[in-house]
Amino acid sequence: MKIKVIESVLKANDAVAQANRARLDAAGVLALNLMSAPGSGKTTLLEKTIPALVPQRCAVLVGDLQTTRDAERLDGIAAEVVQINTGTGCHLTATQVAAGLTSLDLSGIDYLFIENVGNMVCPAAFDLGEHLRVALLSTPEGSDKVAKYPTLFQPADAILLTKVDLSAILDFRSRKVYEDLSRVNSRAVLLELSAQTGLGMEPWVTWLRQQRCEHAGVAAARRAQPPGRGGGALETEELPRPAHAGPDLSQRGSL
Ligand SMILES: Nc1nc2c(ncn2[C@@H]2O[C@H](COP(=O)(O)OP(=O)(O)OP(=O)(O)O)[C@@H](O)[C@H]2O)c(=O)[nH]1
């Protein structure tokens, strides 16, 4: 008997993630994976972002070790919400997301936000099938965190500096963040915002809309390709992650 060995947990996870992405692509859904430390403001951001995206429809898969509190907060705001309890797990896996996707009617959704478990290390190692990764850093966490936890920020397509309404009363040195990001990830878009006051929310929502347009454009271009040149396989093929250039870090604003 030939024994099959799954080489690593990550490889097995990646295979499921690819299948998730293909499923989302086939349904025309743009998926974003939100990652940060606990309490950085992921759920609050979604509470304010989803209404701003109307008439686009959003679903949320939210990961927490215990409770349905985040799902309850988003109930009535998102078109659909699924809470995934990981028990002792410090991150979501592609398999958990696959299970969550089966509960959603993807045909009625434009964006899928995946709120990962609050953790600055574990979630970044696991592809969930998202198209874009968003890392949050809130001002109360301190301006040294990019250098201390680089793996969270390295793969991010967008980095959100959240709770900037508090920066005046905290010793938050944004220049330090920009310097560290120039070494860790100069590709990502960096946005400063406060979900509480609404400051900086408009550029974030605009960025989301742009990403959706790009994603839809890539999908349409692939559909237009004649058979034999890569066309015809859209339903099962993975779309590339939308490319976008972030601003020059030296141009990034300061708080
Ligand atoms: N001052 C201020 N507080 C905020 C802002 N955004 C969120 N908060 C507060 O920060 C706390 C945590 O916010 P959540 O949105 O629950 O954070 P989270 O990242 O979803 O937390 P977990 O799901 O536990 O990881 C709450 O008390 C929010 O009211 C903001 O922009 N400004």
Ligand SMILES: [Mg+2]
């Ligand atoms: Mg939350």
